[in-house]
Amino acid sequence: xxxxxxxxxxxxxxxxxxxxxxxxxxxxxxxxxxxxxxxxxxxxxxxxxxxxxxxxxxxxxxxxxxxxxxxxxxxxxxxxxxxxxxxxxxxxxxxxxxxxxxxxxxxxxxxxxxxxxxxxxxxxxxxxxxxxxxxxxxxxxxxxxxxxxxxxxxxxxxxxxxxxxxxxxxxxxxxxx
Numbered sequence: 001x002x003x004x005x006x007x008x009x010x011x012x013x014x015x016x017x018x019x020x021x022x023x024x025x026x027x028x029x030x031x032x033x034x035x036x037x038x039x040x041x042x043x044x045x046x047x048x049x050x051x052x053x054x055x056x057x058x059x060x061x062x063x064x065x066x067x068x069x070x071x072x073x074x075x076x077x078x079x080x081x082x083x084x085x086x087x088x089x090x091x092x093x094x095x096x097x098x099x100x101x102x103x104x105x106x107x108x109x110x111x112x113x114x115x116x117x118x119x120x121x122x123x124x125x126x127x128x129x130x131x132x133x134x135x136x137x138x139x140x141x142x143x144x145x146x147x148x149x150x151x152x153x154x155x156x157x158x159x160x161x162x163x164x165x166x167x168x169x170x171x172x173x174x175x176x177x
Contacts, residue, residue: 036082037082038078038081042084045078050068052071053065069107073095076092080118085122088115089119095111109138129159136151
């Protein structure tokens with residue numbers, strides 16, 4: 001059931017409310033069902049990507065893997081919109097593997113980065129760090145040292161947050177006893 005509130009928007013004239021984009025407002029009111037829709041769209045795209053990757057291609061395997069990588073990336077984006085972080089990360093990892101098979105190292109690194117960020121969002125820091133290390137190695141191999149350093153710093157920040165959380169938990173346990 002939709003509940004539509006016809007309130008004047010305090011935002012600018014370009015706001016979705018003023019443009020008459022009722023779907024955006026419905027999405028805000030409806031909440032979880034849009035996430036479910038995006039997750040099911042991600043599942044559909046994921047199955048198409050797997051069929052594309054594992055199927056036969058008359059035009060050579062490189063085109064097949066590029067098409068599959070694009071579908072995996074779209075599936076990851078859909079999962080991300082549905083806030084299904086682990087599934088998004090897995091789809092991005094598959095896209096990265098497909099890009100790596102056709103020697104597209106830059107796109108592969110970008111997909112590994114997207115997967116790492118999704119794992120970080122899902123609070124799986126171990127996998128996030130593992131993939132960020134892959135990203136760092138890929139950018140070093142491409143000669144993009146500044147970007148590699150940026151992601152190395154991000155790895156250090158994850159370790160720092162985990163250590164702070166660990167120490168905070170230990171301090172709480174010590175205080176409780």
